[in-house]
Amino acid sequence: MRAVFISWAPHCSRSDNIARELGARSYMVYNERLGSRPATILYKYLWQAVETFKVLHREKADVAFVMTPPVFAGLSLYLYSLFRPLQYVVDIHTAALLMPRWKRLQWLQRHVCRKAATTMVTNDHLASLVGGGHTTIVRDVPVQYPCSERFAAKDKFTVAVICSFNYDEPIDQILQAAAQLPEVQFLFTGDPTPLDPKLRDNLPANARLTGFLSSPDYGSLLTHADAVMSLTTRDHTMLRGAYEAIYLSTPVVVSNWSLLQQAFDEGAVHVDNTAPDIAAGIRRIQADSAGFRRGAASLRQRKLQQWGEVKRRIEERLALKAPR
Numbered sequence: 399m400r401a402v403f404i405s406w407a408p409h410c411s412r413s414d415n416i417a418r419e420l421g422a423r424s425y426m427v428y429n430e431r432l433g434s435r436p437a438t439i440l441y442k443y444l445w446q447a448v449e450t451f452k453v454l455h456r457e458k459a460d461v462a463f464v465m466t467p468p469v470f471a472g473l474s475l476y477l478y479s480l481f482r483p484l485q486y487v488v489d490i491h492t493a494a495l496l497m498p499r500w501k502r503l504q505w506l507q508r509h510v511c512r513k514a515a516t517t518m519v520t521n522d523h524l525a526s527l528v529g530g531g532h533t534t535i536v537r538d539v540p541v542q543y544p545c546s547e548r549f550a551a552k553d554k555f556t557v558a559v560i561c562s563f564n565y566d567e568p569i570d571q572i573l574q575a576a577a578q579l580p581e582v583q584f585l586f587t588g589d590p591t592p593l594d595p596k597l598r599d600n601l602p603a604n605a606r607l608t609g610f611l612s613s614p615d616y617g618s619l620l621t622h623a624d625a626v627m628s629l630t631t632r633d634h635t636m637l638r639g640a641y642e643a644i645y646l647s648t649p650v651v652v653s654n655w656s657l658l659q660q661a662f663d664e665g666a667v668h669v670d671n672t673a674p675d676i677a678a679g680i681r682r683i684q685a686d687s688a689g690f691r692r693g694a695a696s697l698r699q700r701k702l703q704q705w706g707e708v709k710r711r712i713e714e715r716l717a718l719k720a721p722r
Contacts, residue, residue, distance in 0.1 A: 543617025560639025574673035665694025
């Protein structure tokens, strides 16, 4: 089976790791020069569709996985499958179903998903919104990161804050919590360009923006941090940074949503997205750091077993739907 994973994004660790686990080659098909401006977005999507066709043709792919949003990435695989034998699987992220920009195109998303071998979603609620076709729950996937020594040495209890500075991340509340915990080092990953300048110019002394990290440095941070924080104000959202940390046996601080309570039932503190509760959650891990790390390691083992079953179901589904 020749398999590829197509992502219309500059990077996506979920795509990379699913591809690795399922024996596919991961391709980031993205024209950064054209950006996402209204004046250029059509040209950008057309360029990326053509590049996607080139990858599928060059790799002689029998199976293709595709990340959405944007829905047009999935549409390009559907169109290709009309002319060449191709099974495709849609890995649909929360934004594709809940973000207002993409909800207007749900009719197109549903059509693409109905024609897919299966659609991967992170939870039952999102599966109910797909609107037809076969679905597979893929809450998380094992990660592998090379690990540098950049964050190995530290003189304070360190919290890695995994974020992309999106609208659903309570960055202001995290910074207020940091100000209440001067003995704790907070390291914020990701490109800080979208961060409100008022917040960026008034960071607490114990908060630092690392910028976007290379894979070895990101692996080092997740491995050596005392806790990894990933928060969202949006329900039904799986937090990739949190499950990546758990696969490295690092405790996590996550938002207090039902989905996340179920997904992180060991090695984790669940907090309301408020500064006092965030600070209290970090203090809980500080008070029993070894115990939370043991819990994270235990959860890691269960997640590996769960992934093994999910992987088997995906492979069986692809075998069932393969052309005879």
